[in-house]
Amino acid sequence: MSDSPARPEVTRVETERIFKKLDREAESAGYHLNPNREFTLGLIEGMLVNELRYGYWACPCRLASGNKAEDLDIICPCDYRDPDLAQHGTCYCALYVSQDIVDGRRKPARIPERRQAERRSGPSAAPADAASPANSASPNDAAAGAASAAPSAASAAPNLSGLSYPLWRCRVCGYLCARDGPPEVCPICRAKKDRFERFL
Amino acid sequence: MWCRMAKNLLHELGVGYDYVDVDTLPADEKEEVKKVIKRWNPGGSYPTIVINEKECVSGFDETEIREKIK
Numbered sequence: 340m341s342d343s344p345a346r347p348e349v350t351r352v353e354t355e356r357i358f359k360k361l362d363r364e365a366e367s368a369g370y371h372l373n374p375n376r377e378f379t380l381g382l383i384e385g386m387l388v389n390e391l392r393y394g395y396w397a398c399p400c401r402l403a404s405g406n407k408a409e410d411l412d413i414i415c416p417c418d419y420r421d422p423d424l425a426q427h428g429t430c431y432c433a434l435y436v437s438q439d440i441v442d443g444r445r446k447p448a449r450i451p452e453r454r455q456a457e458r459r460s461g462p463s464a465a466p467a468d469a470a471s472p473a474n475s476a477s478p479n480d481a482a483a484g485a486a487s488a489a490p491s492a493a494s495a496a497p498n499l500s501g502l503s504y505p506l507w508r509c510r511v512c513g514y515l516c517a518r519d520g521p522p523e524v525c526p527i528c529r530a531k532k533d534r535f536e537r538f539l
Numbered sequence: 540m541w542c543r544m545a546k547n548l549l550h551e552l553g554v555g556y557d558y559v560d561v562d563t564l565p566a567d568e569k570e571e572v573k574k575v576i577k578r579w580n581p582g583g584s585y586p587t588i589v590i591n592e593k594e595c596v597s598g599f600d601e602t603e604i605r606e607k608i609k
Contacts, residue, residue, distance in 0.1 A: 346560075346563060385540060400540065400541055400585065401585075402561060402569075402573070402583075402585065432540065432541070448600070449541075451582075452582055455582060
């Protein structure tokens with residue numbers, strides 16, 4: 340192991356700076372960082388090390404491939420954060436926690452990895468094709484697919500094929516917006532543009 | 540971070556251990572080590588702690604580690 344790449348150095352000042360930024364953004368959007376400050380700083384440091392290694396914030400508790408397209412779903416905040424928060428009260432690494440945990444009514448604990456399970460069960464995990472909705476051959480087919488499925492719906496249902504704008508969904512938090520393309524950054528969870536998929 | 544906590548706990552318990560930081564390995568070694576880890580812990584999560592080549596704790600669970608190390 341003598342030729343192992345050295346672990347890049349991240350300063351405490353930089354880690355603290357990102358901590359403050361993430362804390363502010365989380366609280367303004369209804370999320371919470373883990374109240375164990377030293378633990379949280381350790382996770383953030385791991386993320387910053389990954390940024391120096393790979394160029395992006397790969398989850399500090401998962402083994403990244405170094406290939407961004409392959410790792411897109413585990414760039415923090417990961418695609419699994421919100422369902423894990425809802426089910427377990429923490430995300431996989433416990434950087435983000437639920438109100439229960441902030442209030443001390445529940446303790447963070449090891450949770451199962453949702454990533455492998457989802458990747459095995461669904462085709463929606465192909466991140467390179469993030470603009471395409473799951474089970475749809477191409478983005479252009481989405482409107483037609485929705486229209487052909489519509490006859491079973493009540494007549495009061497909106498005519499989805501006649502949308503004046505496409506609908507984009509943030510894969511991290513579920514935020515939806517109707518516009519020509521996804522925003523640069525999700526206004527709710529701060530995930531970047533490449534985490535959006537075309538929803539309709 | 541959970542790996543760091545696991546190392547701290549092992550240190551506190553005073554047990555001897557070897558460790559590999561898989562994320563720092565060169566690509567070819569990383570693949571080999573991942574295979575070994577999957578044999579013990581099919582989920583391949585970290586930390587994976589193998590105790591006396593007999594038992595394994597997948598992920599950091601303080602109670603389970605204390606229990607199995609007794």
